[in-house]
Amino acid sequence: xxxxxxxxxxxxRLRPLTADRPKGxxxxxxxxxxxxxxxxxxxxxxxxxxxxxxxxxxxxxxxYGGSFEGTPLTxxxxxxxxxxxxxxxxxxxxxxxxxxVLNGDNVCRANVEEVIARHRGTDADATLLVEEVxxxxxxxxxxxxxxxxxxxxxxxxxxxxxxxxxxxxxxxFSEAIFPVCRLVTPGHTGEIELTAAVDLLVSAGRRVETxxxxxxxxxxxxxxxxxxxxxxxxx
Numbered sequence: 282x283x284x285x286x287x288x289x290x291x292x293x294r295l296r297p298l299t300a301d302r303p304k305g306x307x308x309x310x311x312x313x314x315x316x317x318x319x320x321x322x323x324x325x326x327x328x329x330x331x332x333x334x335x336x337x338x339x340x341x342x343x344x345y346g347g348s349f350e351g352t353p354l355t356x357x358x359x360x361x362x363x364x365x366x367x368x369x370x371x372x373x374x375x376x377x378x379x380x381x382v383l384n385g386d387n388v389c390r391a392n393v394e395e396v397i398a399r400h401r402g403t404d405a406d407a408t409l410l411v412e413e414v415x416x417x418x419x420x421x422x423x424x425x426x427x428x429x430x431x432x433x434x435x436x437x438x439x440x441x442x443x444x445x446x447x448x449x450x451x452x453x454f455s456e457a458i459f460p461v462c463r464l465v466t467p468g469h470t471g472e473i474e475l476t477a478a479v480d481l482l483v484s485a486g487r488r489v490e491t492x493x494x495x496x497x498x499x500x501x502x503x504x505x506x507x508x509x510x511x512x513x514x515x516x
Contacts, residue, residue, distance in 0.1 A: 287368035288385030289335025289359040303337040329353040331372040364472030387450040391496035400453035410451040412494040423476035
């Protein structure tokens with residue numbers, strides 16, 4: 282199975298660390314953020330990784346080169362950064378079959394292999410790693426609406442969250458995600474949200490599965506997030 286890693290953002294909340302380097306090269310617990318991401322994927326035996334770069338993307342290409350610990354890396358650009366769904370679309374020409382997405386700013390020690398197993402075992406078009414959070418946290422990102430264990434929709438940054446179940450940055454997809462990403466109407470920020478694309482899959486009657494998080498995933502956006510990862514890893 283292939284992997285896609287969106288890593289195009291500027292990391293403005295990590296300034297001044299990102300003033301002279303991309304977010305993916307900021308050190309977290311003694312190694313670059315993207316190294317943590319690639320290590321997680323290497324443990325899953327992915328065949329190759331498509332890395333979506335943007336801000337100071339050449340720095341990432343030069344740092345890692347054509348492979349990571351034997352896993353081939355292909356780079357595509359997202360110079361016009363219009364959301365996670367848009368980032369995934371940039372990888373489409375290089376993807377053949379099912380693939381996983383791990384956000385390039387997520388450090389995970391979690392049951393990600395279970396997401397792949399559920400995806401394959403159910404022949405799903407999308408399988409999401411999810412976690413129950415507070416309502417305040419749910420209102421700040423994507424939220425999974427569900428009933429009797431089945432996904433009934435997804436919504437981004439709702440004022441009144443329909444649930445407190447949120448995606449945790451690791452996904453498995455079939456190639457069906459690409460055409461629905463192209464159908465997404467950009468939000469008020471102009472972004473093509475990946476949650477909106479998955480919601481279209483649900484509306485079309487395609488199979489969408491979830492796996493409850495066991496372990497932890499930290500989306501590294503701030504200095505406090507860096508410290509949290511360091512504490513969790515004991516470094």
